[in-house]
Amino acid sequence: MRIMTTAGILLLALALALPVQAQDFGDTPYVQTPQNVVDAMLETAKVTAKDYVIDLGSGDGRMVITAAKKRGARGFGVDLDKRLVKLANDNARKAGVADRAKFYDRDLFVTDLSPATVITIYLLPEVNLMARSRILALAPGTRIVSHDYGFGDWPPDLEYEMDAPGKSVGRSQRSKVLYWVVPDQVAGRWQWTVEAGGKPRQVELSLNQNYQKLEANAKLDGNALPVERATLTGRNVEVLLTLPGRGSVTFSGTRINQAIEGTQRDAAGKTAPWSAVRVELRDAAHVIAPPPVVREFNTDAR
Ligand SMILES: C[S@@+](CC[C@H](N)C(=O)[O-])C[C@H]1O[C@@H](n2cnc3c(N)ncnc32)[C@H](O)[C@@H]1O
Known part of the structure; x- marks a missing residue:
């Protein structure tokens, strides 16, 4: 049996650590939220023209564009994928809401979320968990609505399942909608x-x-x-x-x-x-x- 040198052990540890780290920092694949689920999420959060909506990982922009077009809200989305950011800004222009729905090539973990009255999110559960402390630090009363996944042991105020025709992951063609209001601290x-x-x-x-x-x-x-x-x-x-x-x-x-x-x-x-x-x-x-x-x-x- 070959005995590994200290340098060998270090190299192996580095090789194992790299993919884990890549996954840890935002490896959520691009999957669209079906339009009927987008509509349900915005209805659940009771988004109105008074709201500022931030979508974390905005894909083709459908969350913020729908919030602007159907509900008169303003907001922005961020995504790590430059092509999706361009597509989302193009879609906002086509929808006639480019002045109220903007998209930036930016990591959600370095984005200032403080303007949000509503956060929309469709990310992997472990990415949600990593974002949780930043979300809990937002102004009490900020509404959060998530597609499919929660925030670990933070119980939602509301949770339901619905049909999701055209959903490109899973076999059930069903989606979960989960809703929270950021609580004040009254202990x-x-x-x-x-x-x-x-x-x-x-x-x-x-x-x-x-x-x-x-x-x-x-x-x-x-x-x-x-x-x-x-x-x-x-x-x-x-x-x-x-x-x-x-x-x-x-x-x-x-x-x-x-x-x-x-x-x-x-x-x-x-x-x-x-x-x-x-x-x-x-x-x-x-x-x-x-x-x-x-x-x-x-x-x-x-
Ligand atoms: C599941 S898709 C959701 C897209 C869109 N919000 C929707 O619901 O249709 C997740 C998106 O998050 C983006 N993403 C993943 N990690 C991110 C990060 N750390 N910062 C910004 N965007 C990220 C991905 O590029 C992908 O487009």
Whole structure:
């Protein structure tokens, strides 16, 4: 048996490492999203003329061109393939939307995504995962819609399957549409005062957060108070508590620095202003945990 020298081992390691690295940095092949799936994705994200849409890996430009032509939005797409970038810009001109739909020869990982109100994406699951931390760092409320693949353990707010006639990968001619809203960070301990049972009482709400999912515990004047519901959608926090003498009260609002400002509404529909103060700041679990590594590509997206 031949024994490899140290130099030989290094060369082999380099040869093995190179293809892995090429795959890691954006080896998503060009596959078109069928037009009916493009339409469904833009409908799911409720794209309107107020939106700025960025397509990550834009192919022939169909996502942003459709958003501009059918919904009046603006935006751009980026792709590593120069020929596709030229085709997309030509298609935008032909569609009469070149002023609102632009395409650039650029790596999505060095693209400034901050103007986006909507991100569209059809990339391999492992590429999605690599983009996840940048997407989660976008302004809370930014909507994300993906064809076929998710972002690891970040649960979508909405997910469905649909027919995808003409789809060029997989045998099922079906596609998945997945939708998320970038969540704000509201983890911590919050306090406010309520009128309950004819006197002012102190509510304390403890929120742990993983992505948009909240785990909530509450106290009223130091005694446990059941939390019936606690949700976070983008910047909107909503908490449902049952208070003595008032029944179910929904507190909803948005965070501004270390306060939440909003409205409280009782079961009879009576509303009043609501404001809470964060007295302890915590990191959301997804901010602390490193992303898992996913290395599968199933063309039927199951
Ligand atoms: C599956 S296709 C999707 C095309 C189009 N968005 C659609 O849905 O019809 C993925 C595209 O992403 C491009 N791409 C892959 N990695 C990229 C990267 N790092 N930066 C920019 N584009 C990339 C590929 O060249 C390919 O055109």
